[in-house]
Amino acid sequence: MAKAADYGLGPKTFPTGWFIVAESSELDKGPMAIRFFGRDLALYRGESGNPVVLDAYCKHMGTHLTASDSAMIVKNGLQIEGDSIRCPYHGWRYNSAGDVDDIPYHDGPCPKSASIRSYPVVDNMGCIMVWFDEDGAEPSYDAPFLKEWDNPQWIHWQLDHLGELDIHPQEVLDNMSDMRHLGPTHGAPCQYFENEAKGHIYIQRQGGPMQLYGGVMLYTTTWYTGPGILLSKQVWGDTVQYELIANTPVDDGRIKAWHACLV
Numbered sequence: 416m417a418k419a420a421d422y423g424l425g426p427k428t429f430p431t432g433w434f435i436v437a438e439s440s441e442l443d444k445g446p447m448a449i450r451f452f453g454r455d456l457a458l459y460r461g462e463s464g465n466p467v468v469l470d471a472y473c474k475h476m477g478t479h480l481t482a483s484d485s486a487m488i489v490k491n492g493l494q495i496e497g498d499s500i501r502c503p504y505h506g507w508r509y510n511s512a513g514d515v516d517d518i519p520y521h522d523g524p525c526p527k528s529a530s531i532r533s534y535p536v537v538d539n540m541g542c543i544m545v546w547f548d549e550d551g552a553e554p555s556y557d558a559p560f561l562k563e564w565d566n567p568q569w570i571h572w573q574l575d576h577l578g579e580l581d582i583h584p585q586e587v588l589d590n591m592s593d594m595r596h597l598g599p600t601h602g603a604p605c606q607y608f609e610n611e612a613k614g615h616i617y618i619q620r621q622g623g624p625m626q627l628y629g630g631v632m633l634y635t636t637t638w639y640t641g642p643g644i645l646l647s648k649q650v651w652g653d654t655v656q657y658e659l660i661a662n663t664p665v666d667d668g669r670i671k672a673w674h675a676c677l678v
């Protein structure tokens with residue numbers, strides 16, 4: 416299992432970009448305790464409908480904001496107020512920017528030192544996508560979006576949750592240039608193949624006959640938007656589909672992965 420330092424990719428342990436951290440429907444059950452980028456995170460949906468991602472631990476006494484299912488404030492469904500969340504221990508309220516804006520037993524100003532990190536997050540194509548940069552830089556590009564998602568003739572995907580794997584995210588990206596696995600693995604050896612890097616977009620174009628469909632030609636255009644979210648337009652015969660493959664660092668040398676198809 417390679418770590419970031421083994422690849423010599425620079426001073427950062429984790430790559431920068433938009434990453435999937437959950438399927439949108441998972442939030443219907445309430446706040447989630449998640450772990451990505453080597454840190455514990457609190458994910459919940461505010462009353463506006465917008466998702467919020469904060470560092471997990473309250474600065475008061477270190478309670479995880481979204482891990483309790485036994486605190487009465489959680490059982491009574493009173494933890495979320497607007498887009499803010501109350502800590503399940505003493506009820507300090509964190510807003511979506513990560514600042515404490517109410518302490519139930521205190522009338523004075525809330526301590527700025529109690530603030531925790533908030534992360535840019537979007538609810539996009541059935542996925543909760545978080546922008547992560549180790550140094551806290553703001554997003555430098557938009558999360559990927561397929562216009563077909565808003566077209567009712569396309570059937571929305573549900574994510575296949577592929578679980579966690581002990582590999583470095585670089586090893587997932589390497590597949591984009593691996594033309595020689597397409598025959599043995601997918602039964603569609605390529606007749607043409609190219610890669611192109613355009614800023615934060617990394618593209619693969621390839622095509623070849625599909626053994627599963629009697630040699631019908633498959634044409635694919637596949638692109639990463641940043642290092643974590645792959646979309647692929649795949650055309651054969653009368654069929655067109657988009658495939659999603661996403662991987663998000665959990666810890667150094669470990670990822671979580673998802674897969675889906677829009678047809």
Ligand code: FES
Nearest residue numbers: 473475476502505
């Ligand atoms: S530990 Fe969070 S309010 Fe006290």
